[in-house]
Amino acid sequence: MRRPRWSLFSSTALALVGSVGTVLLIALGAVTWLVTVPMAQRSAQDLAGLIVLSAQTWVDTPPSARADFAQILAQEDGIRLEAVPQLSRLHSTRLPYVRFLHDALARRVTNCPPDTIDPATGECVYIGERAQGAGYWLELPVAGQILRFEFSRQRVGYQVPILLGIILIGGMSLTLLIALLVTRQLTRPITQLVEKLPQSLPEQPLPLTGPMETRLLIDAVNQRTGQVRQLQEQRTVLLAGISHDVRTPLTRLTLSLALAEDSLEPTLFQQMQGDIEQIHRLTDEVLQIARGAAQSRKESGIWRDWLSAWLEQTRARGIAITCETLPPADQASFYLATDSLRRILDNLTENAVRYGRAPYVLRCLRRDDAQVLCIEDHGAGLSRAEIEQLRQPFARKDAARTGVTGYGLGLSLANALAEAQGWRLRLTPGFEHPFVAPDERPSGLVACLIVPIASAPKSLNASANARY
Template sequence: WVELPPETRADYQTELRQNHRLLLEPARGPQPGVETHLPYLALLQKALAKRTGVESHLTRSSHPEMYWVDLPTPETTLRIGFSHQRIGAYPSRVVVAAVAAVVLASLLTALLLARWLTRPLARMTRATDAVGLGDLPPPLPETGPRELQLLARRFNHMARDVRKLLESRTTLLAGVSHDLRTPLARLRLSLAMLPDSVDSSLIVDIERDVESMDRLIGQHLSFARGAAPEPPQPCDLGEILDAAVADVRRQGAQVVWQTPDHCIRSVPVLALRRALANLLDNAWRHGQGSATEVQLDCAPTQVVVRILDRGPGIADDERERVFEPFQRARHARAPGSGLGLAIVRQLADANGWAVSLHRRDGGGTEARVEIPTQT
């Protein structure tokens, strides 16, 4: 503008207005509109100041909607105006979009970081549950932040130590069992070789004591071995209960049980047989000579087995305690080691069952086993 001849300036103004939509004119009066501080316009002001070497201020007028800037020259002050439509995006919307993008990126980063940190903790939780059931899971990867690496390394050492301890305990009890059962076998043989003149009732009592000792040794071994999870297999639960009831009846128990229609479900068979045998034996020994009742509720997704006796019952505050090893109810009269229910709880925890004791109407106890199944 300064370098143009005065007679060509009008054409230059027309050229800017028509082809570039810029208004160029000498400033007359104060700069119209109000100063704005939007981020985009602040950047534009800095760019103008860098190009011209003079600090300038952008203002915005409403009628018409224009942006204005005054640029001083040696001759006069030039006023440049351009429509707000020349800005391809609304500055306020750009700011909102930028903030939204930053927030979204922050959320995604936080989510990825949280997953990166919690994945090792989730693996450790599953491994802890496995160790609690007596199983040794595969070693945890010692990766991630330094603290998690150290935690995984110490957990792996702990899991190996626990397995060695369990193996040592099982080996010790197996040896003790062998050492105890050998003299018991000799005692049985000696009883069989006694002359007929010996009181037969005394022999029967001794044989009963020997069987009781052998059963206690078996319970100790069963508890010491633990209960590893067993893969389920299809079977008829009525037949399993038939066999368990027949076994306890052979020992002299009275059991009320009616074989139901076919109840085919997928369950861990060996574990279920062990649990039912312990519960039936427990009900028989604490039932004070009354009949034990067995019920089977065969639902599509859950099997419920109820074993009911007419014994003295168990106090409310003892119903969980009796599932602990070597714990017996205060009013228990039958001999025992306190391991039968502990073995049942061990089997239930290993296979995802729920086992509980309840007060029975009319006196006695109901032992309930709830088994989620697959048809």
């Protein structure tokens, strides 16, 4: 199944951040235009009034007392006042509050001498920024003099961009933090549910956590899990009873057949003996599917040693199988259900021998997140539709076409055992081999067992090529 691009956590967090962030931006815009900007304009008008009043006082004050007046103005109001010989004729500032101050002064200073008016603006109030960002200055003509007012950045009443930036960054950070906490609280129980269910049925009921809807979902899953476990137990008991009941007459038939061996033709005796062995094998496979891997215990060992032993056992049964890409010096350890692994590889190998043709190959590969074991043959191969059909119990390729009989439980049993251990069995035609270059692909069926890295050997060098 294709993995979704967005998880419940990410989509919920983005929805919360997006919605709350949009509301925050709208509220911030409303506060800016309805509250902050009007307050800044009123503050600029008050400061403009103080500057005009100070300019008039400067003109009315005797020259000998102007220095004292400038000192008092600097100490009490933070404004430095001095007379300059000529206008700077600049309009360089980007701070909105200083622009508000300039506009307020321009409305108050209307009787400008002709030689002081800026042709571009029609005003005689000039404004700029002091060197090295020390503050701002204003120049305006008053009674034939050019007065220059300087004040620091701290003297400016409302610094709108800085204030808006603090509100926006703080609000978005707080929104993101709250969204992540709330989303984690909502999605954590569901995430735990998703993590536990694909592996196997939980041994204990999942804890009821999260909001009401999540609790109801977990409770429903717990109830359904209990029902499924009960059905599995009943199925196992039923099939175990059938297996036991079938074995008793089979034992009698075997004994009777052994006693009657001398009176039967050799060909008929071998056929009857083969039929009894097939019935034994059928009951074993059906019971194994019913039990799944519940009784499969995990063991630790050296990967190379275990796989080499399995290859020897397989060859001892008369199957000429070789191994590709198994490093001879690899001593990686593992901890997994070796009984299930052995049964899966046995079934895949027997299926390859029964329906395919030699050479038979076990290919060992290592990927970033999984250990891969592929059983390959060079038979006629299968189509995708036939492969999907063979995953079902009692499904097999047409015996009239293959000349081979069977019960169709090998692949379904291997698939059931793999799913019970959290592994994945991938069946593909040889020409679509996902792990081999096109010129090395076999003609028959490729059955790859994909073991997640958590239960696979810790290291397996897939670059070496050694044939056994």
